[in-house]
Amino acid sequence: xxxxxxxxxxxxxxxxxxxxxxxxxxxxxxxxxxxxxxxxxxxxxxxxxxxxxxxxxxxxxxxxxxxxxxxxxxxxxxxxxxxxxxxxxxxxxxxxxxxxxxxxxxxxxxx
Amino acid sequence: xxxxxxxxxxxxxxxxxxxxxxxxxxxxxxxxxxxxxxxxxxxxxxxxxxxxxxxxxxxxxxxxxxxxxxxxxxxxxxxxxxxxxxxxxxxxxxxxxxxxxxxxxxxxxxxxxx
Numbered sequence: 001x002x003x004x005x006x007x008x009x010x011x012x013x014x015x016x017x018x019x020x021x022x023x024x025x026x027x028x029x030x031x032x033x034x035x036x037x038x039x040x041x042x043x044x045x046x047x048x049x050x051x052x053x054x055x056x057x058x059x060x061x062x063x064x065x066x067x068x069x070x071x072x073x074x075x076x077x078x079x080x081x082x083x084x085x086x087x088x089x090x091x092x093x094x095x096x097x098x099x100x101x102x103x104x105x106x107x108x109x110x111x
Numbered sequence: 112x113x114x115x116x117x118x119x120x121x122x123x124x125x126x127x128x129x130x131x132x133x134x135x136x137x138x139x140x141x142x143x144x145x146x147x148x149x150x151x152x153x154x155x156x157x158x159x160x161x162x163x164x165x166x167x168x169x170x171x172x173x174x175x176x177x178x179x180x181x182x183x184x185x186x187x188x189x190x191x192x193x194x195x196x197x198x199x200x201x202x203x204x205x206x207x208x209x210x211x212x213x214x215x216x217x218x219x220x221x222x223x224x225x
């Protein structure tokens with residue numbers, strides 16, 4: 001059975017801290033891994049990773065995939081209160097078209 | 112441009128009632144997905160359409176759940192004889208083509224069954 005596990009489940013930091021969120025997966029015929037940010041509304045797309053070792057970067061956020069060890073990390077530097085959200089990791093397994101999601105990491109950034 | 116929209120945003124139903132949830136995908140998007148998200152969990156796949164064809168409904172939890180997309184654009188998820196365990200947020204997502212992995216999500220419909 002395809003599985004996506006995120007850690008930690010929740011994290012509380014102060015503004016300016018750097019955080020690393022983890023996502024490990026077990027899927028058949030992996031094709032890509034996606035990160036989403038979910039506030040109290042629609043998940044919004046952050047990154048899609050297909051190749052190992054290539055860092056994707058957007059402002060203070062960056063992510064990298066390791067297809068040998070079957071995990072990805074999402075880094076957020078100089079965190080701000082607006083970064084508070086649930087961060088979801090999802091993968092495309094096998095021949096399916098749908099995403100398989102982890103349960104998310106709840107990040108809270110305190111002022 | 113307009114994103115994925117869903118209505119209603121909130122729905123309270125008495126147990127046993129039927130409900131219908133609507134999704135308007137991004138214009139021109141071929142693929143449409145429905146997910147169910149329980150509190151504190153990630154979204155779980157329900158069903159997938161490519162244009163008007165429902166290609167995968169393996170995630171629908173019971174035969175009380177039914178989805179359609181008759182003209183290949185707007186989709187409706189119907190739940191008959193709602194039960195308390197149906198309480199969740201129902202998310203709709205669309206993607207541009209059948210080979211496009213990036214899915215754009217709507218704001219969801221929060222269904223509460225009392």
